[in-house]
Every structure is written in structure tokens, then in C-alpha cells.
Amino acid sequence: MRRYVIKRLLLMAPMLIGISFILFAVMHLAPGDPSSIRYGLNPEVSDSARARFNSMYGLDKPISEQFIGWMKRIAVLDLGRSLMDDAPVREKILSRLPATLLLQVVSLAVIFCLALPIGVLSAVRKDSVFDRVMTVSVFVGYAMPAFWLALILIMVFGVRLQWLPISGMSPWYAQYLSLPENVLTLARHMVLPVIVTAFGGLAGLSRYSRASMIEVLGENYILTARAKGLRERRVILVHALKNALLPIITILGLTLPALISGSFIFETIFAWPGMGRLGYEAVMNYDYPMVMGVGLISTLLTLVGVFLSDVAYALVDPRIRLEGRK
Amino acid sequence: MRLKRAVKSVKRPLAVISVVAFLFCFCVLVWASGAGTRDAFVGASIGEARILVPFLADDTASASICGMVYNGLTRIDKNLNVTGDLAESWDVARGGMEITFFLRKGVKWHDGEPFTSADVVFTYEKIMDPGTGCPYAANFRDIESVTAVGDHTVKFSFSRPYAPALVKLGMGIIPKHLFSGIGDMRSSPYARSPVGTGPYRFEEWQRGRYLILKANYDYYEHSPGIKRYVQLIIPDQSVQFLELLSGGIDSMELNPYQYRLRSDTDLFKNEIEKYEYLSHSYTYIGYNLRDPLFSDVRVRQALSLAIDPREIVDSVLLGLGEPCTGPFLKGSAYYNDSVPGYPYDMEKAKRLLEDAGWVDTDEDGILEKDGRELRFVLATNQGSQVREDAATVIQRQWAGIGVKVEIQVVAWAAFLDHFIDKKNFQAVILGWTLPVDPDPDPIWHSRASAPGGLNFVSYSDPEVDRLIDEGRAEFDPGERKRIYREIHRLISEDAPYTFLFFPYATPAVNRRFKGIEPAPAGIGYNFIDWYVPEDEVRYKF
Numbered sequence: 001m002r003r004y005v006i007k008r009l010l011l012m013a014p015m016l017i018g019i020s021f022i023l024f025a026v027m028h029l030a031p032g033d034p035s036s037i038r039y040g041l042n043p044e045v046s047d048s049a050r051a052r053f054n055s056m057y058g059l060d061k062p063i064s065e066q067f068i069g070w071m072k073r074i075a076v077l078d079l080g081r082s083l084m085d086d087a088p089v090r091e092k093i094l095s096r097l098p099a100t101l102l103l104q105v106v107s108l109a110v111i112f113c114l115a116l117p118i119g120v121l122s123a124v125r126k127d128s129v130f131d132r133v134m135t136v137s138v139f140v141g142y143a144m145p146a147f148w149l150a151l152i153l154i155m156v157f158g159v160r161l162q163w164l165p166i167s168g169m170s171p172w173y174a175q176y177l178s179l180p181e182n183v184l185t186l187a188r189h190m191v192l193p194v195i196v197t198a199f200g201g202l203a204g205l206s207r208y209s210r211a212s213m214i215e216v217l218g219e220n221y222i223l224t225a226r227a228k229g230l231r232e233r234r235v236i237l238v239h240a241l242k243n244a245l246l247p248i249i250t251i252l253g254l255t256l257p258a259l260i261s262g263s264f265i266f267e268t269i270f271a272w273p274g275m276g277r278l279g280y281e282a283v284m285n286y287d288y289p290m291v292m293g294v295g296l297i298s299t300l301l302t303l304v305g306v307f308l309s310d311v312a313y314a315l316v317d318p319r320i321r322l323e324g325r326k
Numbered sequence: 327m328r329l330k331r332a333v334k335s336v337k338r339p340l341a342v343i344s345v346v347a348f349l350f351c352f353c354v355l356v357w358a359s360g361a362g363t364r365d366a367f368v369g370a371s372i373g374e375a376r377i378l379v380p381f382l383a384d385d386t387a388s389a390s391i392c393g394m395v396y397n398g399l400t401r402i403d404k405n406l407n408v409t410g411d412l413a414e415s416w417d418v419a420r421g422g423m424e425i426t427f428f429l430r431k432g433v434k435w436h437d438g439e440p441f442t443s444a445d446v447v448f449t450y451e452k453i454m455d456p457g458t459g460c461p462y463a464a465n466f467r468d469i470e471s472v473t474a475v476g477d478h479t480v481k482f483s484f485s486r487p488y489a490p491a492l493v494k495l496g497m498g499i500i501p502k503h504l505f506s507g508i509g510d511m512r513s514s515p516y517a518r519s520p521v522g523t524g525p526y527r528f529e530e531w532q533r534g535r536y537l538i539l540k541a542n543y544d545y546y547e548h549s550p551g552i553k554r555y556v557q558l559i560i561p562d563q564s565v566q567f568l569e570l571l572s573g574g575i576d577s578m579e580l581n582p583y584q585y586r587l588r589s590d591t592d593l594f595k596n597e598i599e600k601y602e603y604l605s606h607s608y609t610y611i612g613y614n615l616r617d618p619l620f621s622d623v624r625v626r627q628a629l630s631l632a633i634d635p636r637e638i639v640d641s642v643l644l645g646l647g648e649p650c651t652g653p654f655l656k657g658s659a660y661y662n663d664s665v666p667g668y669p670y671d672m673e674k675a676k677r678l679l680e681d682a683g684w685v686d687t688d689e690d691g692i693l694e695k696d697g698r699e700l701r702f703v704l705a706t707n708q709g710s711q712v713r714e715d716a717a718t719v720i721q722r723q724w725a726g727i728g729v730k731v732e733i734q735v736v737a738w739a740a741f742l743d744h745f746i747d748k749k750n751f752q753a754v755i756l757g758w759t760l761p762v763d764p765d766p767d768p769i770w771h772s773r774a775s776a777p778g779g780l781n782f783v784s785y786s787d788p789e790v791d792r793l794i795d796e797g798r799a800e801f802d803p804g805e806r807k808r809i810y811r812e813i814h815r816l817i818s819e820d821a822p823y824t825f826l827f828f829p830y831a832t833p834a835v836n837r838r839f840k841g842i843e844p845a846p847a848g849i850g851y852n853f854i855d856w857y858v859p860e861d862e863v864r865y866k867f
């Protein structure tokens with residue numbers, strides 16, 4: 001098991017380097033540069049401002065040299081400074097990461113808690129009305145444009161009914177509220193973003209758990225369990241579910257990248273002060289160091305997520321855990 | 327308490343009496359108008375402020391915060407005239423080679439230190455230091471030296487007379503005692519938590535969420551009527567609109583659809599007031615004069631004549647704009663109202679093209695000359711619905727005189743990179759923001775057609791060049807008016823652009839704010855006089 005973990009960890013390094021190279025290349029291949037976004041066609045700004053800006057951040061050097069410089073700094077965990085406000089990229093990301101993680105973890109928990117029962121019930125009552133209704137609704141959720149759903153929800157619950165706040169993570173006067181009030185207002189601010197995030201993610205997990213459950217229910221040991229005279233409830237929730245859950249663990253790890261990329265859009269709509277919005281703004285402004293930083297952290301989070309799900313899988317499934325011992 | 331302090335600092339009895347009398351009148355006025363310092367104004371910004379040093383701020387969010395926190399030597403009044411701010415008055419001497427500013431006395435920085443001429447000298451030394459990387463440095467390159475003559479007098483010497491200086495010297499002054507000795511201004515703590523002399527002082531900045539300013543009760547004019555100025559960051563404009571409806575924010579800039587159609591609900595009308603005034607910008611079609619297609623002035627004039635600006639304003643801006651005939655701010659003294667421009671006239675346009683040799687010989691609806699068709703690419707940038715829509719209308723209008731146009735919409739960065747910087751375009755739809763000073767040098771002088779310059783259409787006219795140089799050196803408003811009106815006429819006749827329209831600025835503000843008086847300068851110029859009646863206050867802390 002230890003060897004397996006170490007091997008997986010070592011494999012992450014070349015993956016990170018490769019992905020950051022691709023990211024760097026794609027970012028620099030896009031036409032234009034940050035100084036043109038910032039100063040282009042502004043009569044108040046002098047001609048030389050663009051050149052000065054480029055030389056200040058070393059953007060006038062050859063791309064290969066810039067990439068090597070970036071790799072060197074990365075080696076000592078220096079992500080550079082943002083081209084937008086000159087603040088250290090690492091600081092900016094760290095200050096935004098908690099908001100993103102909070103939203104993702106809660107969304108993931110909601111997805112898991114809803115998708116699993118839906119999947120299991122659909123499998124047990126295959127082809128029933130419940131199954132069909134659920135199939136249609138999760139696919140509708142999957143197909144629906146998230147930004148549209150978000151705006152409709154805001155319109156209904158934020159503007160018409162005035163039940164929930166529309167955007168942000170806390171009101172600007174949060175410092176004048178008591179701690180319980182602050183916790184409550186945070187929860188209220190999270191409702192809409194979590195619903196929108198979870199709605200789109202429900203389809204994948206519920207369908208997988210349904211398929212996995214159906215497969216398991218056809219196994220001989222289920223037949224045995226039933227033959228033993230066990231109650232149906234126990235057959236499904238203990239004997240079947242335990243085995244059906246195995247593939248779900250992998251899927252859960254793979255949901256992470258989708259959630260992170262989705263956060264670029266959700267956080268921008270809901271003005272959620274997270275890393276996704278930071279990345280979105282960085283891409284729009286050609287803020288190279290920031291894009292690289294957010295890209296690197298997202299990659300790292302994804303790899304760690306996949307790694308954890310693999311380890312968890314190995315832990316619960318002896319066939320994988322013991323493979324290396326032959 | 328504040329009264330006591332003010333009285334103490336005044337020595338002569340006569341002054342004491344006048345100050346007391348003034349304060350009494352002021353208090354009566356304040357009481358009568360129902361003002362006091364209370365409530366909060368919550369605005370929204372698409373992007374977050376970046377650097378709160380006035381001469382390094384190059385985005386709207388930072389600029390609006392800097393405008394609240396800092397003061398310049400001069401400022402622009404409601405009618406767009408230069409007036410004193412930190413400078414009470416000034417003397418222009420030696421034909422504009424020297425300007426002496428007499429500073430306001432008794433002004434204090436937000437940390438209590440007195441404001442003096444040393445701060446002014448320090449600020450302009452920093453601006454002119456190439457190491458600072460101030461993007462506006464070119465506005466100040468004619469300054470030879472800045473010297474403090476006394477604690478409250480500063481002399482600017484110029485290498486040549488530069489009339490726009492009075493407007494440009496409105497740049498915010500930063501405190502020397504906090505910034506001196508700091509090498510990189512961008513990473514200074516005061517670039518994130520600014521200390522100025524302005525009506526609002528910095529209170530709190532939660533990254534990615536909001537920035538809060540609090541009223542400066544000791545502001546030299548008077549304490550502002552609104553206690554807090556909050557800038558929320560809401561990147562999506564439709565979400566901003568929903569926040570405006572729900573009361574989460576108090577103000578935003580509406581687009582034409584929101585202004586005309588989405589605001590027609592009771593919810594909106596009961597809570598929110600709309601304003602409209604000419605924005606300080608215009609939209610135009612620029613022709614690449616290096617392209618042989620556009621070298622004949624008759625072709626350019628015909629293209630302008632074939633466009634009906636009224637139809638564009640009505641269909642694209644839903645009527646929220648006014649036609650434009652030249653590169654100066656409509657309504658200002660420099661805009662020449664007697665220039666006819668090119669009123670819509672298809673017949674005249676057709677005649678001009680025929681005179682220029684463009685005839686439809688093969689009867690396919692497109693004009694030809696020497697075997698070449700009159701067809702070209704009209705490019706504009708992505709992200710501006712107004713420009714894209716205008717392009718579509720223009721395409722149809724030009725088809726009426728036998729001109730075939732292909733529209734290309736390209737992302738901003740690529741647009742600048744491929745088309746503008748390399749002068750590799752035929753015609754573009756773009757807009758210019760008009761600075762308060764009318765000096766058209768950066769856009770219209772033939773010098774500016776060099777690489778990197780903004781005269782990317784390569785317009786060159788010796789008479790216009792001469793007038794621009796003359797206008798830059800002329801301090802007499804009457805003379806400047808004559809010069810710029812003449813430039814307006816010349817450029818209009820040459821038709822290097824088709825001047826399309828001035829859009830209206832269309833802000834919306836919650837009705838509980840009183841004291842808003844729209845003027846040529848907009849609505850924000852008297853923000854410190856805005857107030858909320860006591861019974862309508864929303865934020866009571």
C-alpha cells in the first residue's frame with residue numbers, strides 16, 4: 001500500500017509540469033498582450049506606457065525564457081506577482097481559496113446526499129414512475145445552462161420573493177453583525193450557488209449509482225442473501241450498497257475537476273469571492289502569472305482529489321490493495 | 327467639539343466672528359435641507375479596484391475610489407470648467423511658461439498631518455520619475471521643474487506653454503510624509519489603504535467583495551451628506567441590475583434595454599430614479615487612409631452621407647444618444663454647432679461616388695472602378711453590443727448606394743493586435759472617450775500616426791497640425807474656442823471618420839438620495855452634497 005501511494009505521488013510531478021507547460025503555451029498563443037488590454041486606445045496614456053509595462057514584468061523577453069523563469073520561481077514556491085494590482089499571486093489565491101473550497105465541499109456533500117438515494121431508489125424500482133421522472137429531471141438539470149438557471153433563481157428568490165440574498169458571500173456591513181448573524185447570513189448567501197452547482201452535478205453521480213446498483217442487484221450473492229431470508233431492506237442497504245459504492249468513489253474524484261471549472265462561471269455570476277472568479281478575471285485581463293497560478297492550484301486540487309479517491313478505493317477494495325504483493 | 331477646534335485655530339477676532347457667522351448659517355442650511363452625515367451609498371463595480379495611488383490607477387474602479395479619497399490642485403466643476411481644489415487660485419505667467427499655484431491653507435491629511443507645498447512637489451516628482459511607471463507621464467512631459475516657493479505656494483515651470491496643464495494638474499496629490507522613502511509605490515501599503523485629503527477616508531477593503539470609505543468630517547469644504555461610500559464587486563451586469571431592483575445596491579449604469587424596457591415596472595419606478603446626460607464619448611467609423619479605396623475624399627464623404635445617424639441612434643441606442651459631427655464634446659464651447667456634418671442624403675452620396683468614378687457596370691448592385699468592386703471589411707471589437715448592432719445597420723444602409731461590406735467582430739486584444747497596431751484594416755467602428763481638455767493632439771496630429779500612436783487612420787493635414795500646436799500653447803479661452811472650432815470644421819470636411827453619435831450616460835440611483843443635480847459633468851460632481859432624509863435612512867450604523 002505504501003509503495004502504491006508513493007508511486008502515485010511521484011507520478012503527479014511530471015503531470016503538473018506538463019499541464020503547466022500547455023497552459024503557458026495556450027495563454028501566450030492567444031493574440032494580444034496584457035498591456036494592450038490595459039492601455040490600448042486610451043488617449044490619456046502615453047505611447048511608451050505599454051512598452052514600459054511589458055519591460056517591467058519581463059513580458060518583452062522570449063517566451064522560452066519567460067517559461068524557464070516561471071519554472072525556476074515555481075521551484076521555490078514563488079508564483080510571481082499579479083499584473084493587475086501587483087499583489088503576490090500566492091497571497092491572492094490563498095485569500096480566495098477558502099471561499100471556493102467551502103462552496104465546493106458543501107455542493108459535493110449535497111450532490112452525494114441526493115444522488116445516492118436517487119440512484120439506489122431508481123435502481124431498486126427500475127422502470128417505475130419514480131425512475132422515469134428522476135431520469136428526465138436529472139438530465140434536464142444537466143442540460144440546463146447554469147447561468148440561465150442562476151439568473152432565474154435570483155429573479156424568483158432574490159428579487160420577487162426577497163427570501164435570499166442575490167450575490168456575494170456576506171453583506172458589506174458584516175462587521176456590525178453578531179457571530180450567529182454572520183453564520184446565518186453566510187448560509188443564506190450559499191443557498192443559491194449551492195443549488196445551481198449541485199443541480200448540474202446531480203446527473204452524473206445519480207446515473208452512475210443507478211447503473212452500479214442495477215449491476216450489483218443482479219449478482220449471485222444478492223440472490224444468496226435473499227435466499228437466506230434476509231429482509232429486502234438489509235439486502236439493499238448493506239449487501240448491495242456496499243459493493244455498488246465502489247465505483248462511485250472513483251466518480252466522486254472525477255467530479256472535482258468539473259466542479260472547479262464550473263466555479264469559474266458560478267462564482268462570476270454570484271459575485272462569490274472565490275478562486276474561480278479570480279481565474280476568470282485573470283484570463284479576461286491576460287494576467288499571465290495569475291492564470292498560471294490559478295491553473296496550477298486547480299490542477300493540483302484535481303490531482304489530489306483523484307489521488308485521494310484512488311487511495312480510498314484501494315482501501316475499501318482488497319483486490320486493488322493487494323495487487324502489488326504478488 | 328469640532329466648532330471649538332476650529333475657533334481655537336483662528337487668531338483674529340474679526341475672523342472668529344465671521345467663522346461663527348458662517349458656521350451658524352451653515353448649520354441653519356444643513357438643518358433646513360434635512361442633511362446630516364448619515365446612511366451609505368452602495369455602488370457596484372464590475373472589476374475590483376487595483377492600485378489606489380491616483381497617478382498609477384488605470385481602471386475605473388480605482389479611479390472612482392481615488393476621486394473620493396484624494397484632491398488635485400484643480401478640478402472640473404459642474405459645467406466642465408477648471409476650478410480650484412487644493413489650489414485656491416493660480417497665476418499664469420510668461421505666456422504660459424510658468425504657473426504659480428496658491429494652495430488652500432488649513433487642509434489636513436486624513437491622518438491629521440497638514441497638507442503643504444512639499445506634498446505637491448513630491449507628487450509631481452514621482453509622476454515625472456520614469457522609474458515610477460506612471461502611465462499618464464506624457465501629460466506632464468513639458469514640465470521642466472516644480473518648486474515650492476513657500477509652504478503654500480508652488481511654481482510649475484514648463485519647457486513650452488501647455489494649455490491642457492490646468493486640467494491635467496487635477497491629478498490627486500499624495501502625502502509625502504507617508505510615501506517618501508518607498509521605492510516601489512505599487513507595493514506600498516498606502517496603495518491599498520490610501521490616506522488623502524478628500525471627502526472620504528479609507529475604512530475597509532475585503533478583497534473580491536467590497537471596499538468601504540467613510541465620510542471625512544473635517545473635509546475642507548464641508549462634511550459629506552452620506553456617511554459611507556461602498557463599492558461592491560459584482561462582475562455580472564444582469565446580476566447588478568437584479569441587485570439594484572432588490573435594493574442590494576443603490577446605483578448602476580443602465581444599458582439602453584434596461585433603461586427603456588426593463589425599468590418599466592412598479593418595483594423599479596417606486597424605488598429608483600433614472601438620469602440621462604450626454605456621455606463624454608463618441609462612436610465613429612474610422613477609414614484607413616493608407617488604403618487606396620479611401621484615399622479619395624469624395625468616397626469618404628459619400629459613405630458618411632449614406633448613413634442615417636438618427637436611425638442608428640433610434641434602433642441601436644433606443645434613442646439614447648445624439649448625432650455627432652466632430653471630435654469635441656457636444657455642448658462644450660469647443661464643439662462647432664455650425665458644422666453641418668453629413669446629413670443623410672442618398673442621392674448626393676451616389677452622385678459623389680459617380681464623380682469619383684465608381685459605377686455599377688455589371689449591374690450586380692455593387693459599384694466598380696477599374697475592375698475593382700467597392701467592397702471592404704468593417705471591423706469592430708467583441709463585447710460592445712452597440713457597435714455590433716450599429717455595424718449591421720450601417721451594412722444595410724451602405725448596400726443602398728452599392729457598397730458591399732463584410733462585418734468582422736474580433737475580441738479586443740486580437741483586434742488591437744491584428745488590426746490597429748499593424749494598421750492592417752479597412753474600416754473600423756470604435757469610440758473615443760473625450761478628456762475634459764479638448765486638446766486633440768494624441769488622436770489627430772500627424773505625429774500620432776507613428777507606430778503606437780492613436781492616429782491609426784493616418785490622418786495628416788498640415789493646417790490641422792498647426793492649429794493643434796497653436797491650441798496647446800493658447801491659454802485664452804476665447805482663442806482656444808476659435809482654434810478648436812476651426813479644427814472641428816476642417817476634420818469634418820476631410821471626413822477621415824464618419825462621426826456617428828454621442829451616447830447618453832444613463833445611470834440609475836435609488837430615490838432615497840436627494841440633492842442630485844444632473845449637469846454637463848454628470849451627476850457625481852456634487853456627491854458630497856447628496857443626502858438621505860432622516861426617515862428614509864437604510865443603514866443606521
